[in-house]
Amino acid sequence: MAAAASFTIDKEGQAGIDAYWEYKKIVGDDDKGKLFTDAEYEAYKKKWIPIRMKNRIYVGWHNPEKDMDCKLIGPETLCYCGHRYINHKTDFEKIPNPIKQTCRNCACDNYHYIPRNGSQPIRCTCKHFPDEHNLKHPYGCNRCASGPKKCGEFKGSFTCDCGAPTYKHIMVKETKEQRIKRGKPVGRDVPYQAMGGLTGFSSLAPGAERRDPSGIGPNNEVMGGAPIQPGDHPFLKMHAFSLPDRDTPETQQLQRREGESELDYFDRLYKWKQKKGYFLKH
Template identity: 50%
Template sequence: MADDRRYHMKFGPDAAAHVDAYFEYRKIVGEDDDGKLFTPEEYENYKKTVVTKRMKNRLFVSWTSPSGMDCKMIGPETPCFCTHRYKQHKTDFDELPSERPIMVPCRVKGCKCKSYHYVPLNGSQPIRCRCKHFADDHSEIRPYKCKKGCNCVGFKSSFTCSCGQPTFAHETLIETKEERQARGHPVGYDVPYAAMGGITGFSSLAEGYMRLDNSGIGTPDDEFLNQPIGASDHPFLRMHASTINQIEGGQRRGQITAGEVDQLSDQMSHLKRPGESDMDFYERRYQERQKEQRNRVRAPRPAIKQSQRAVKK
């Protein structure tokens, strides 16, 4: 009986290319085919009519803190307050709307959501309102009244974001490319994919306080990067703190030569030397590891005493 349930599947040499083509199709078309694949002719016509205006009129969506930091960048699969995903909302426009805020209504049949609105999760669970009911127990129409029959007139949660601000202090910001650039935030490259929202790269998937760009916490300043080594630093830095301070202090006072710097740096081969490029550093570390490995192979084995040989026999 077990043999009757076995399936032997064979794939041709072009199978991987077909899978890649399908994923490319799905990222471009999104939900516009209503679950029925376009024919090759329909697919080409779709790209000619939609992709150009999509790359020109892309909307950037983020969940922003009062300080202006984008705590969450919205992507195609990010759920809305109405429980439907961003890709299920209207994201393509022939002309960018002139009124503000920009409305991005849900396209799912029967959904009353007038515009995309992000609500965070507590781990994998929806957050609760002050009325103790979950977000999905509330109406999808502003001000998101509770549907459980309580006196709640609108969803308001005290759940705190990782930035330290409560949920109700944040704003779902929908903006054009020009408006986002005016705020000094990155926009990435123009892409033909549907409902990209605020996703511009892998760093967009991280929370705001972890992103070291203008949309997050920002690049640390020189004062932070050059602060003295303390007890909270990595053990490697604490172990070599005296040598590092000797190099930096001698360079500032002009009392240390380049040869002495190299000599001290040899004691910490894991650190870059002054003026050494990244590629030179990686090549030097690679050659050092190769040399150590060769020396271990060539090292003579310890002699076995005669008594030990007799025991083995």
């Protein structure tokens, strides 16, 4: 069997990749597939970055009974219509009331999240999929358009991690000021397009597992009150500072120190685990 081909990228190439990644996060599909010139890119940034810093829309799929953001929406999160959040209007020079985010690729007139069962879309209680329903609210079924069993809205019975069915959730679209007023995290101001409700790595977790103000998360009784160990679940380690045993030596080792680079952090953690005997000896 032939050996797999390998290649290396020099520092100049790495810088080019980083610059392109930054470009796509800022511009998205606004260049319509043709890269902006340097002048066009600078003009784009000069216009839209200040607007994003000021008028960011925080988007989440919310359980109002528990005041929990069960799903925080990011650039790649799919809409009911099948397109990503970044394919919808996310930049506003003036925030409208109500906030409506139309899709650039179809007739969807407002971004709306519908959970998926693994990689598959969930069904409505009428047994039909989202793409068999109307693209506009209240998303009536096109296959049940008439008759005694007419379906006038998409109503999924799929159960969320929070324990409530899909139809008991609502979409929340709010400004930074409104989110702060609700006591929810807003993260840092970033220049990237379609960040929605993402404010950090914990935003990627379901609300029931997220131990921050946007998700209730399991309580200390569920956690068992046990000290955090290096072999514990990543979500426990990620939020170790929010737990009552945060001052244990193990917990302190798991925290990234001020001024410590990511590489130095993982190198220090690896050496500490090695010293403690967490790795099997062959």
